[in-house]
Amino acid sequence: MIKRKLEVKCPHCKKKFNYYEGEFRPFCSERCKMIDMGHWLNEGYTVPVKGNLDAELDFDEFEIDESDQGFGNFYDDKEQ
Template identity: 50%
Template sequence: MSNPTPRTVKCPTCSQPVVWAPESRWRPFCSERCKLIDLGAWADEAYRVPGQEPLADDLPPGADPRN
């Protein structure tokens, strides 16, 4: 029985092909560098998960709903 061709995905940062296998240490990224670039983008709030603004009833007293 032959081995199936390993699945390949694009690195989310640089679009280089990455083999999806346990041997690919940084998957889905191609390298630690690309992983850290992506982490930095999250830390800088360049990416955001969509959601609703909190309702005034959900906030503690005196909280600014814009923060």
């Protein structure tokens, strides 16, 4: 088994690593990859997406209007 080696520099932190063994090439690590992608995405990676999840919960919210059902009058009649 021939082990190939190509020494390259990480575009982000300039650290040298073996290109053929790099899982996150051309970056040396996942961290460098995510940081670099974040720059491309206008640094949006630093902002949690929690706000969107909260907004979706409002879909199941609805109001029941019982004022026109006559329940109040029904109980009043029984007590009298």
